[in-house]
Amino acid sequence: MSEVLKSLRGIPVALARGVVKDVYSLGATLYALLVGVAPPVADQRRSDRLPAIAGVEKRIQGAIERAMALDWEKRLQTVDEFLDLLGVKTEARVTPEPDPQEILEHTRLQTRLGAQGVFLAVITLIVTVVLTLYGDELKRWLRPPVSVPTPQESQE
Secondary structure: OOHHHHHHHHOOHHHOOOHHHHHHHHHHHHHHHHHOOOOOOHHHOOOOOOOOOOOOOHHHHHHHHHHOOOOOOOOOOOHHHHHHHHOOOOHHHOOOOOOHHHHHHHHHHHHHHHHHHHHHHHHHHHHHHHHHHHHHHHHHHHOOOOOOOOHHHHHO
């Protein structure tokens, strides 16, 4: 089991499907990205304090510690809370509704590309079969005949 996965074992099973797990995972991932190694394994930690991260603001370190709090009730409950502590403006993260026409065009394009892919796969299969069955004959047909000199020609 990887060190990052081991560090996630402190999450109660009842919350394994919830947002709290995602926030813990985000904190562990950010810690690993900043430090270069996985955070300490949750069941081996005695407190919410993590080893200091050199060159990282205390505000960021605090956000990571809150995201990875051992007691799930003290842990950040939403990704928005985590982003707010990191100083990321939440208004800027609004995802626009997709245009139904664009979705339809994209679907049509994928269908065309899928059909072309199948066509190319069939052609490749046919060429492979033909070369396997008739490769030697094709080589003989494509190569010009090699004239071997007769003993009389080689003496001249």
